Structures are given as C-alpha cells and as structure tokens.
Amino acid sequence: xxNPRPGLPEFDYVRPASLSEASRFLAEHQGEARPFMGxxxxxxxxxxxFWKEKYIVDVKRxxxxxxxxxxPSTGLTIGAAVNMNRVIDSPEVQEHYPLLAEAAKTVASFxxxxxxxxxxxxxxxxxxxxxxxxxxxxxxxxxxxxxxxEREVPLTGFFVGPGKTVLKPGDIVTAIRxxxxxxxxxxxYIKLGRNALSDLAIVGVTAFAYPDDTPSGYRFKLALASxxxxxxxxxxxxxxxxxxxITDETIAEAAQAAMDACNPIDDVRGSARYRKYMVRNLTRRxxxxxxxxxx
Amino acid sequence: xxxHRITVTINGEVELVDVPSHMTLLQMLREKLxxxxxxxxxxxxxxxxxxxxxxxxPVNSCLVLAAECDGAEITTVEGLKxxxxxxxxxxxxxxxxxxxxxxCTPGVLIxxxxxxxxxxxxxEADIKAALVGNLCxxxxxxxxxxxxxxxxxxxxxxxxxxxYGIG
Numbered sequence: 001x002x003n004p005r006p007g008l009p010e011f012d013y014v015r016p017a018s019l020s021e022a023s024r025f026l027a028e029h030q031g032e033a034r035p036f037m038g039x040x041x042x043x044x045x046x047x048x049x050f051w052k053e054k055y056i057v058d059v060k061r062x063x064x065x066x067x068x069x070x071x072p073s074t075g076l077t078i079g080a081a082v083n084m085n086r087v088i089d090s091p092e093v094q095e096h097y098p099l100l101a102e103a104a105k106t107v108a109s110f111x112x113x114x115x116x117x118x119x120x121x122x123x124x125x126x127x128x129x130x131x132x133x134x135x136x137x138x139x140x141x142x143x144x145x146x147x148x149x150e151r152e153v154p155l156t157g158f159f160v161g162p163g164k165t166v167l168k169p170g171d172i173v174t175a176i177r178x179x180x181x182x183x184x185x186x187x188x189y190i191k192l193g194r195n196a197l198s199d200l201a202i203v204g205v206t207a208f209a210y211p212d213d214t215p216s217g218y219r220f221k222l223a224l225a226s227x228x229x230x231x232x233x234x235x236x237x238x239x240x241x242x243x244x245x246i247t248d249e250t251i252a253e254a255a256q257a258a259m260d261a262c263n264p265i266d267d268v269r270g271s272a273r274y275r276k277y278m279v280r281n282l283t284r285r286x287x288x289x290x291x292x293x294x295x
Numbered sequence: 296x297x298x299h300r301i302t303v304t305i306n307g308e309v310e311l312v313d314v315p316s317h318m319t320l321l322q323m324l325r326e327k328l329x330x331x332x333x334x335x336x337x338x339x340x341x342x343x344x345x346x347x348x349x350x351x352x353p354v355n356s357c358l359v360l361a362a363e364c365d366g367a368e369i370t371t372v373e374g375l376k377x378x379x380x381x382x383x384x385x386x387x388x389x390x391x392x393x394x395x396x397x398x399c400t401p402g403v404l405i406x407x408x409x410x411x412x413x414x415x416x417x418x419e420a421d422i423k424a425a426l427v428g429n430l431c432x433x434x435x436x437x438x439x440x441x442x443x444x445x446x447x448x449x450x451x452x453x454x455x456x457x458x459y460g461i462g
Contacts, residue, residue: 007317008317008318008319009317010315010316010317011316011317012297012316013297013299013316013317013360013362013363039358039359039360040355040358043319043358043360044339044340044358047339056316056360058360058363060363083352085352108340109343109427109428109429110353110406110409110424110425110427110428111352111353111354111355111409111428112340112355112358114349114352114353114354115355115358115359197423197424197427198427198428
C-alpha cells in the first residue's frame with residue numbers, strides 16, 4: 001500500500017462560507033465529500049488509497065472553530081480547529097483540565113500537533129486515539145452542526161467501530177465542551193508505545209477520579225485505548241474502585257477487571273496477549289498515580 | 296480539477312501561485328517555486344524532512360494543502376539565513392557536526408528554530424521532545440542535540456551583544 005511519491009489523489013478542495021452551506025454540501029455529496037481539520041489522518045489515508053473522496057471540505061475557518069473559551073460556571077469549550085499545541089499551552093486547560101494536556105502531549109511530534117486537533121482525533125475514531133480517553137472520562141460533549149442545525153452529542157455511544165461514529169451525512173463537529181470538573185479531581189494518561197515519544201499507542205490507559213460520597217471515597221472513571229474496536233470504558237473496574245475501600249487488593253482487582261474487559265487484536269505494534277497484560281499493569285499504575293495526585 | 300489562485304509570503308517574498316486542489320504545500324514549494332531545500336521523506340507526517348514554518352508554527356508540509364495556505368506566511372530552510380548571517384541553529388548544528396547526508400537537516404533546522412523561538416534556553420529533554428518528529432538515519436542524534444544546545448548559546452550571546460554592544 002505504500003506510495004513512495006508525495007502526491008495525493010485528485011480531489012476538489014472546497015471552502016464553504018458558512019456552517020449551513022458546509023452541512024448542505026456534505027449531505028448532498030454523501031459518500032464523496034469529507035470535512036477535515038488538520039488533515040494529519042485524512043491525507044495519510046487518502047494518499048494510501050483508503051479514502052477516495054471527490055471533495056475535501058475545509059471547515060477550519062468557520063465561526064468559533066478556532067476558539068478556546070473557559071467559563072468558571074459552565075466549563076471549557078475547545079473549537080474543532082484548535083490545534084493540540086494550543087490546547088497543551090492553554091493556561092485554562094493546564095489549570096482546570098490538566099489531564100487533557102497530559103494526553104495531548106503524547107500525540108506524535110510537535111509539528112504534527114500544530115495541525116492535529118482534539119475534535120479530529122475524536123472524529124477519526126481510532127481505538128488508539130490518545131486524547132479520546134481524557135475526553136470521555138471528563139464528560140466531554142460534542143457540539144455538532146447538522147442539516148437541522150445545532151445539537152449536542154455525548155461521547156458515550158459516539159464510537160461505533162474503528163473509524164466509525166454515529167455522525168450522519170452533513171454533520172460537522174464544531175467543538176467539544178467539558179463541564180466544570182468536581183473539586184479535587186485528578187487524572188493520569190499512561191501510553192505504552194514502541195518508543196518513549198511519538199509512536200501510536202500499543203495500549204493507553206486513562207484514569208480519572210474525584211472525591212465523592214462512595215465506599216471508596218472517590219468516583220473513578222477509566223478509558224482504554226488500542227484494546228478494542230472502539231475506545232473502551234471498563235465499567236466493572238470503575239465500579240470496583242468506587243464501591244470498595246481502596247487497598248492494594250482493590251486496585252489489583254480493578255486492574256484485572258480492566259484486563260478482562262478488553263478485546264485487543266494482534267498487530268504490528270503488539271500481540272493481543274501482550275496488550276491484555278499491559279492493560280492490567282498500566283491500569284494499576286495509572287490508578288496508583290491518580291490516588292497519589294488526589295492527596 | 297479546480298485550480299486555486301493563492302497569495303503566500305514565502306521567506307519574506309510575496310508569491311502568487313496557481314495550485315490544484317490536491318497539491319500539498321511540500322509539492323508547491325519544490326515543484327512550483329523550486330525551493331528544493333525542503334525534502335520529501337515519508338509523505339505521512341512521520342519523518343519531518345518536509346517541516347516548514349506555517350504562520351510561525353512548524354508543520355509537516357506533506358500533510359498541508361497548498362490551497363489552504365492562501366494568505367499564509369511560510370518560512371523554509373532557504374529563509375533561515377538573514378542578511379548573509381547563518382541562523383544560530385544553522386551555525387550550531389554545523390559546528391557540532393550534526394550533518395551527515397543532510398536529508399533531514401532542513402526539517403531539523405526548522406524544528407530547532409521553532410523550539411528556540413518558544414524556549415530560548417531549552418534543556419536536553421526539551422530538545423529531544425522538540426525533535427522527536429525529525430528522523431535522522433546518520434548521526435544518531437547526539438551531534439544534532441549538541442548543535443541545538445550550541446545554537447541556544449550562540450543566540451544568547453548575539454542577544455547580549457545587541458543589548459550591551461561590543462567593547
């Protein structure tokens with residue numbers, strides 16, 4: 001599948017003047033038009049011949065797509081075209097949503113992150129998407145512009161399969177919104193790659209918790225990357241960490257539950273068996289790190 | 296196939312270029328403007344040989360459409376030298392012997408320039424993190440990293456000279 005030449009297949013580059021025009025165009029050219037953000041996945045897939053769209057629709061410069069806004073009473077909104085380096089550098093993200101910056105920092109290289117976006121990472125719907133786990137555990141909600149106007153779509157149930165989401169023809173994700181997080185929250189993303197930086201995740205574990213009136217004293221959220229056809233939430237492991245007093249045994253039990261929940265494949269980056277064991281070990285480590293950060 | 300007429304400022308020169316929709320920024324630089332310093336390596340955003348500065352940010356030009364760049368400011372390796380003076384990153388990497396075959400060098404120089412723009416006194420870890428997207432098959436990176444450290448010192452010294460003057 002490798003094409004040694006730098007060229008992309010022929011297509012038309014379209015830049016609609018408004019979101020409604022973009023939605024209409026995408027719906028009218030269903031199956032042959034695709035919106036793109038940084039293009040860091042889109043153009044690789046097109047060059048390799050997996051995608052053969054006739055129209056590539058640039059929606060980056062439309063209203064609000066390039067904004068990050070934070071309001072202490074309603075939370076954070078990141079426009080779909082905001083690149084990952086801007087997210088990492090944002091003082092609001094660093095102060096109130098540090099897990100998102102921690103996850104984004106693990107994505108590829110600096111120059112790739114100056115094009116790659118959080119919303120693009122989500123819409124690409126790769127099970128390996130590094131920032132998706134952080135968005136899930138922090139309750140991210142997508143703002144979507146479709147043929148019938150604006151609506152909100154939660155990330156729960158958003159992913160259908162590798163590269164597949166519930167988005168419909170004409171839908172454009174314009175932003176991701178995060179609620180104000182509970183007091184005292186802490187998170188951790190641990191990515192296992194073939195090297196320390198820049199590679200795709202063999203396994204990625206996101207852990208997030210905040211103090212709550214539960215038997216453990218915390219509410220725990222977990223998400224796993226690269227171990228199932230979609231980003232995976234190991235609910236049983238979350239329940240164990242929330243419903244029992246935290247001890248080394250509880251953490252080990254939750255880590256085992258996370259391992260049992262996942263259904264990875266063998267590929268060039270690692271075997272299914274290796275991935276499962278790494279999920280167990282890294283869940284234990286991520287949960288321990290979160291507990292240390294909570295104190 | 297649609298053609299787009301775009302205006303771009305490249306290394307300080309305004310250029311008017313007609314580009315097809317599917318032409319990448321990398322192809323435009325090399326094939327339309329004969330700026331062949333920027334290299335095509337993997338064409339997938341992995342190797343960094345095509346790194347250029349787009350509106351002050353380093354990007355993989357193989358994954359940017361030329362048509363997207365209407366109104367943009369671009370700096371390539373050809374634009375680093377100013378008034379006959381090498382950029383500190385060129386000077387530093389040259390002095391440290393950070394060039395062998397030279398294929399990765401233009402991208403390395405742009406990434407290093409971008410690093411020193413945002414952090415004039417980077418640690419070794421900062422340098423490694425900034426260059427992780429620039430693969431080099433010759434040097435083993437050691438001399439490149441030394442070169443960027445040296446560049447930071449050259450830049451610092453030049454700044455002091457500007458501030459306090461010489462003797």
